[in-house]
Amino acid sequence: MSTLKSLHLIGSAQMGGAERWFTRFLSAMVRHGEPVEAVVRRGSELARHHLQDVPHRELGFRTVWDPLSRFEVSRLVAGSDAPIVQTYMGRATRLTHLRPGRGKVHLSRLGGYYKLTPFRHAHAWIGNTKGLCDWMIQGGLPAGRVFHITNFADPAKTVPQAELAALRERIGLRPGDWLMVTAGRLIDVKGHRFLVDAMGRLPAGIDGRRLRLVVLGDGGLREALEAQARQAGVADRILWAGWQQDPAPWFHVADMVVFPSRDAETLGNVILEAWAYGKPLVATAFRGAREIARHGEDAWVVPCDDGAALAQGMEHVIREPGLQRQMVANGLARIGRDFSEAAIIGQYRALYAQLLDNR
Structure with a gap:
């Protein structure tokens, strides 16, 4: 098993979907007895809050052009006994260049349709959807070194009933309310503006149940989205809960999960979270949803970028x-x-094991 030790590098400062996957994946590796070590950005949210059960070190990861950062990464990788070096996102990948003849394999994991140039020097690549893998191959990466491994879903986390009752009281949820939850950074690809538009098209209640929406996430569009909600007259129906380190209580109190991403969304872990927590799901037909969701069977899928269609599907x-x-x-x-x-x-x-056998 020691020959399968892996070193995992990510240079992000703040949390997002890729960073959540990083922590979930490495924690799972530890649970399954796999020897891993994480390398994260010094002072980042990952370093401060999310890696308690994972061996990890911190480096500067200042910029992709910073020679000191590249030297620090090279020195750490050279001194590690891990033959697998797995990088995430552009910064860590661009700063990681393995020296020839050291017997190590550089595996780069892509979770989105990024420009491929910063990733080409890796030895192999992982895509979390088949569509992403096909796109990498069409972009010139060798088909024999591109591998599809999707994400897993965490089992639903048990939350005490008293904690759930306190949450309902804190957010002013009445018995009989219909609560919808969406999760994701407040950035354009997540499509929140179409969800706010949909909320403006829906009635205040359906079959005697008040409609309420909780948005889990933060980002640069928050102010604009809140203004949109006020203009649409639905500000009192939407709670902007911010980034949640533990979203489990929110999924438990939800009656439905809505995921309004735009077409460029690669996979959409929220789909898996909705399924794991046993919640009905309304999602847009972005790339990831077209690959994994089955309309009318495990999700209700509506067109992207269409607030009217989203409202109709939710209702x-x-x-x-x-x-x-x-x-x-x-x-x-x-x-x-x-x-x-x-x-x-x-x-x-x-x-x-396959990559090490073929190195």
């Missing part, structure tokens, strides 16, 4: 309890069959 699901139960049952089945932690960790373990 349809709210009014159809039978459809809700069907989607929840099918989503839970998908988690067990296609997105379990053990299966995905096994795929990484097998890939590491």
